[in-house]
Amino acid sequence: MxxxxxxxxxxxxxxxxxxxxxxxxxxxxxxxxxxxxxxxxxxxxxxxxxxxxxxxxxxxxxxxxxxxxxxxxxxxxxxxxxxxxxxxxxxxxxxxxxxxxxxxxxxxxxxxxxxxxxxxxxxxxxxxxxxxxxxxxxxxxxxxxxxxxxxxxxxxxxxxxxxxxxxxxxxxxxxxxxxxxxxxxxxxxxxxxxxxxxxxxxxxxxxxxxxxxxxxxxxxxxxxxxxxxxxxxxxxxxxxxxxxxxxxxxxxxxxxxxxxxxxxxxxxxxxxxxxxQLTELFAWSEAQFLHITQGSAIRRIGHLRWLRNIAVAMGNAPWDEAIFNALQQRLGEDPMLDEHIHWALARQRAHREALGTEVQPAQKQRLVRVVEKGLPRDA
Known part of the structure; x- marks a missing residue:
């Protein structure tokens, strides 16, 4: 027993x-x-x-x-x-x-x-x-x-x-x-x-x-x-x-x-x-995102929301030409992401203006391409 x-x-x-x-x-x-x-x-x-x-x-x-x-x-x-x-x-x-x-x-x-x-x-x-x-x-x-x-x-x-x-x-x-x-x-x-x-x-x-x-x-x-x-x-x-x-x-x-x-x-x-660095993260392809986050809790939000979050952070950063360029390069991939990118670009422009930074000719050429992708012309 x-x-x-x-x-x-x-x-x-x-x-x-x-x-x-x-x-x-x-x-x-x-x-x-x-x-x-x-x-x-x-x-x-x-x-x-x-x-x-x-x-x-x-x-x-x-x-x-x-x-x-x-x-x-x-x-x-x-x-x-x-x-x-x-x-x-x-x-x-x-x-x-x-x-x-x-x-x-x-x-x-x-x-x-x-x-x-x-x-x-x-x-x-x-x-x-x-x-x-x-x-x-x-x-x-x-x-x-x-x-x-x-x-x-x-x-x-x-x-x-x-x-x-x-x-x-x-x-x-x-x-x-x-x-x-x-x-x-x-x-x-x-x-x-x-x-x-x-x-x-x-x-x-x-x-x-x-x-x-x-x-x-x-x-x-x-x-x-x-x-x-x-x-x-x-x-x-x-x-x-x-x-x-x-x-x-x-x-x-x-x-x-x-x-x-x-x-x-x-x-x-x-x-x-x-x-x-935000610009490095924002450049990840979906394949890179899935590879680096394999087995990570981050993977559950998916690549799109990952980019959404980074775009917001980039908008909150001080004026940075590299950030501005990185943001504009991802325009057109998804409407929801575009909304956050446009917001971030507007914030970056505001930060630049607050610094009194002059837009150089080379920058103006890049801004033209942004306008062609749908940004307001006052960019």
Whole structure:
């Protein structure tokens, strides 16, 4: 006759196995997210999810893991650091001729890596159970991962809506393993933001409309990644040189003084994305884009939106003849892209005029070609 499971010891083993698999922290919680349902419904009612229809489509299922995966009793939540050494935040953000990529996307896409590790954790756990039903998730299902992480003791929800950890800041990924075991649960962490509102005041577009509430429609990460069409003109100047995502609310957070660097080789920055010149990025063909972003989270937005984002950044750069020429050379490829290029060219002309730069004869010849492609004659 087999011995009954010692769930307390099993919980300790799970945390040890998680560390061996490369997770920096493992926590366990139940499935009760009822306290988050009202906030979720209000967020949806306010249309803060923008064009992310899947957020509304699943409704309250996001707050009910036991309905998402029937039989679930506990959620094993993990975090994995992603901040690379020499992230070069300031060096890129302060140089308007370079394109800034959110640091989580500099290396390999974390989804597959973490899901495979979670699957390995589930399989290892399965070896110690007579029967186990488990399912791993990494930002791949309608589940409120941040409230789950907070309940599992991985940190507290900051006013920017991200999870903050007292010893690790916020530069980490989250993942979940749903299991049907009555494991002991961990104690939630205490909220420690206090009166600090640095993340709310630093946000370039004012996307953090209230503590713990982000209007995705204003968020640069949403505008450069999730939004499929044209970026609203009111936000374009505020985006600066951020071409994929934004880290401002994390960079300003005092708790990120304690951020831990990753030792995962897959998260190491890809050289073409680390501190790239905008003109170089804008010259990529679709084939180059697909090759360089293979296995990267960036690939999901496609070449067209990639060019759209870069065009906006180029419009925000100071007057630069190389940028002006690069922009005009891509006119006519796509109507949506053309809209952003025309906007960027108009911005470049304004920057040039503000400097009192005289247009030389050689430049005038180039401007003629731009006019022939449809730009206003006052170019």
């Amino acid at each position: 087999s011995q009954p499971l010692d769930y307390y010891q099993l919980a300790q083993d799970i945390k040890r196995w998680g560390a061996e698999l490369g997770f920096q922290q493992v926590g366990i919680t139940d499935t009760d997210l009822s306290a988050s349902e009202a906030q979720l419904q209000a967020w949806l009612d306010n249309q803060y999810h923008g064009e992310m229809a899947w957020m509304a489509r699943h409704g309250m299922l996001r707050a009910r893991p036991h309905e998402l995966h029937p039989g679930t009793l506990r959620v094993i939540t993990v975090r994995m650091n992603y901040l690379p050494a020499k992230a070069r935040f300031a060096a890129v953000l302060k140089d308007p001729h370079k394109g800034y990529v959110s640091r989580y996307a500099l290396g390999r896409d974390y989804h597959k890596l973490m899901r495979n590790r979670l699957k390995q954790l589930g399989e290892r756990l399965q070896q110690h159970c007579v029967a186990l039903n488990f399912r791993p998730f990494v930002d791949s299902a309608p589940v409120l991962e941040r409230p789950l992480a907070a309940r599992a003791g991985l940190g507290w929800t900051g006013k920017h809506s991200l999870i903050l950890n007292q010893e690790a800041g916020s530069f980490f990924f989250l993942g979940e393993l749903l299991v049907d075991l009555p494991l002991p649960v961990d104690t939630p962490a205490q909220e420690q933001c206090g009166k600090c509102v640095a993340c709310m005041t630093i946000c370039p577009t004012g996307a953090i409309v209230a503590p713990y509430t982000v209007d995705a429609r204003r968020c640069i990460s949403y505008l450069t990644i999730e939004l499929e069409g044209a970026i609203p003109e009111e936000f374009r100047p505020l985006i600066g040189n951020r071409i994929y995502g934004c880290d401002d609310c994390q960079l300003i957070c005092p708790w990120n003084r304690f951020s831990q660097l990753t030792d995962e080789a897959d998260f190491a920055p890809r050289q073409p994305l680390h501190a790239p």
